[in-house]
């Protein structure tokens with residue numbers, strides 16, 4: 001690391017969304033000041049993705065590096081062969097991700113000793129800890145699931161206390177700044193009947209109180225609301241910590257709590273994020289990706305059968321929609337011919353992508369479209385997909401609720417009309433930003449139906465990655481289900497880059 005480099009310690013790193021954004025921040029001299037020293041992740045496929053990306057960052061400034069990485073993306077050689085070509089860089093990349101998946105809490109000896117070593121080598125230059133402890137136990141979805149478990153006691157759920165692992169690392173690293181991301185549910189989660197959030201803030205302000213290590217104190221800032229008294233930032237409303245990604249150039253309504261901890265001796269005050277003038281839409285960021293067809297699950301898949309079924313569905317959907325929308329008579333939703341289930345060549349497209357995202361997705365263009373392959377759906381669901389997508393188009397961007405589905409299309413599910421399934425088949429409207437991309441997208445895709453009824457399918461991993469603002473050459477390793485989970489878990493890298501700029505400004509580098 002050079003003299004003004006900032007050490008980044010990335011915890012619960014997932015596929016590396018936060019790390020990607022922060023490490024892409026460029027200063028006025030054209031250098032990238034943030035350098036990831038270690039990324040800790042326990043899930044093997046996410047760990048593999050992280051390592052591949054760490055490797056990419058180490059070779060991307062050489063022509064041979066990019067050429068070789070692209071060859072790997074094209075399948076011209078294996079990952080092992082790629083790594084063998086660049087022994088030094090691959091060694092460094094693997095060291096960055098601790099060689100193997102590691103779990104905070106279980107593998108603390110390794111993790112802590114590596115962090116201590118990095119901190120010692122880094123001396124008194126700036127350090128940043130990023131990442132958020134996982135949140136299932138206090139996420140809203142997790143809580144409704146847990147409510148169904150008779151013996152469930154939030155105070156016994158160790159996931160509630162993984163943030164204490166985070167406090168331990170803060171105590172060891174004593175960074176200048178930390179960025180902690182979490183789900184909105186953290187604001188209202190209760191343990192033993194008590195709201196946890198004020199306690200979490202208290203712990204984060206003084207990590208040493210919990211870990212019994214002498215540590216500096218921290219001020220906790222919001223990234224979107226100015227503190228009334230920056231010397232003692234206290235906010236009246238916990239929602240002040242909530243960031244609505246769609247206001248910051250992300251084509252997705254993703255609302256997350258992000259806390260910025262600043263070591264108490266740092267007197268400078270962080271700026272807040274600057275909202276964008278307009279929101280980006282789903283169609284703007286997906287329209288140039290190759291059109292695809294879905295497949296059949298639970299029966300043999302072939303293109304001709306698919307075309308026949310979807311064509312027949314289109315006629316039925318049009319007939320049903322004519323009863324609800326006058327304009328349905330002009331609807332043309334016959335499936336495209338000759339579509340395949342995966343494609344790797346981008347297409348010409350008249351829809352203009354917002355300038356900031358063109359640059360961001362394609363900083364270095366990949367030689368092919370990555371992770372763009374559809375999954376199979378139940379034949380009966382294909383009709384519902386076509387209906388949902390066509391309805392959304394005709395209604396001007398509102399996806400149908402369960403009550404809007406004609407009785408013929410209602411699934412044989414006893415809760416269908418209960419309200420709990422109101423959004424069971426949700427189309428991501430072309431003209432709006434998407435709803436939150438969650439790891440649930442790995443399950444069946446019903447909440448993430450493509451807006452084009454002629455393709456009749458859920459989103460691919462690449463499309464979800466676009467909504468999450470991963471650059472186009474970001475490769476997700478692992479099987480398709482694992483890739484979806486990784487994408488759904490991440491912090492949008494483009495948002496992370498904006499946060500990185502604020503942190504850099506605070507650390508008084510030349511921005």
Ligand SMILES: C[S@@+](CC[C@H](N)C(=O)[O-])C[C@H]1O[C@@H](n2cnc3c(N)ncnc32)[C@H](O)[C@@H]1O
Nearest residue numbers: 012013014016017018042043103104489490491
């Ligand atoms: C919400 S994701 C993090 C996303 C990441 N910050 C990003 O921007 O891409 C949380 C991650 O923590 C990982 N994880 C859960 N428990 C862990 C533990 N004890 N140690 C390390 N990683 C853990 C999960 O596998 C998951 O990938």
